[in-house]
Amino acid sequence: SQTIHQWPATLVQPVGSPLSLECTVEGTSNPNLYWYRQAAGRGLQLLFYSVGIGQISSEVPQNLSASRPQDRQFILSSKKLLLSDSGFYLCAWSVPGQGWAEAFFGQGTRLTVV
Amino acid sequence: QKEVEQNSGPLSVPEGAIASLNCTYSDRGSQSFFWYRQYSGKSPELIMSIYSNGDKEDGRFTAQLNKASQYVSLLIRDSQPSDSATYLCAVTNTGGFKTIFGAGTRLFVKA
Numbered sequence: 001s002q003t004i005h006q007w008p009a010t011l012v013q014p015v016g017s018p019l020s021l022e023c024t025v026e027g028t029s030n031p032n033l034y035w036y037r038q039a040a041g042r043g044l045q046l047l048f049y050s051v052g053i054g055q056i057s058s059e060v061p062q063n064l065s066a067s068r069p070q071d072r073q074f075i076l077s078s079k080k081l082l083l084s085d086s087g088f089y090l091c092a093w094s095v096p097g098q099g100w101a102e103a104f105f106g107q108g109t110r111l112t113v114v
Numbered sequence: 115q116k117e118v119e120q121n122s123g124p125l126s127v128p129e130g131a132i133a134s135l136n137c138t139y140s141d142r143g144s145q146s147f148f149w150y151r152q153y154s155g156k157s158p159e160l161i162m163s164i165y166s167n168g169d170k171e172d173g174r175f176t177a178q179l180n181k182a183s184q185y186v187s188l189l190i191r192d193s194q195p196s197d198s199a200t201y202l203c204a205v206t207n208t209g210g211f212k213t214i215f216g217a218g219t220r221l222f223v224k225a
Contacts (some may be wrong), residue, residue: 032211043217044158044202051211059212090157094213102148103204104211105157 002027005061006091006106013113019064019078023091026072031093033074034103035066037087050074051096086113117141118205120216130225133190135219140184147179150202151190152211152218158202162188187196193223 013019025031032051036044046059048066056066058077063082067075074091088110092103118139135149146165150158164170164177164186176189186205190197192211200218207214 034212036215042127044215046212046214049212057212092213102146102160102163104160108157 002093002104004091004093004104004106006109008109009107010110011112013081013111015083015113016080019076019081019085019111021076021089021091021111023074023076023106024072025074025093028072028093028095030071030096032073032096033068034092034094035074035076036090036092038090040087044090048076081113083113086111116216117214118203118216120201120203120219122125122217123217124220124222126222126224127164127193129193129195131193131223133193133197133221133223135188135190135221137186137188137203137205137216138184139186139205139214141205141207141214142181144205145208146206146213147177147186148204148213149175149177149186150204151197152200152202152217154199158215172213190221192219195223195225199225203221 003026034049037046038044047100050056050068088108090108091106094103120137150161151161152158163178164179170177174191178187181201200220201215202218
């Protein structure tokens, strides 16, 4: 069966510090991978998605970046965090292909920028 | 126009009643539609998927899809306090590469 791992679960970082969140998927090959952010009391905002190694699509211009160095690894980074980067970050994966793409989520990382 | 729209609620129903949650979407080429449940502080979990017009039932849950009207709904029968959560409607874009979520509807089931 497929599993998705996301870490850390919680993170408190000062403004201006760097960020690196990692996500890995097991039990499947060439998954579509996603990073979402959910601000307090808000819906899920799609930040990045990837359909293959090195292929990253950005949905929202911001100071975040994503990379996919390996087939089942997805990394979210920032060089300098802003207060507005606080939120619940969720990694997700789906089976590639048209017509159906249920997204399955990791446990999430709650980031607080202070 | 937002890509996926939901009434934010909160929707309050008594225990045992039917809860009706609605969603509209803008991408006419969308082919896949999902409902997720999210408890406070947790990640979303998939509860229903639907791909063709009509109704799809799974236990106490029924998803309804009308592509002509670009409308998806979720009915929860015999609502329980444990159903209290935020329900997220999600739609894949044309091509199925990405899933776009609505802002969610908060549901409260009163005991």
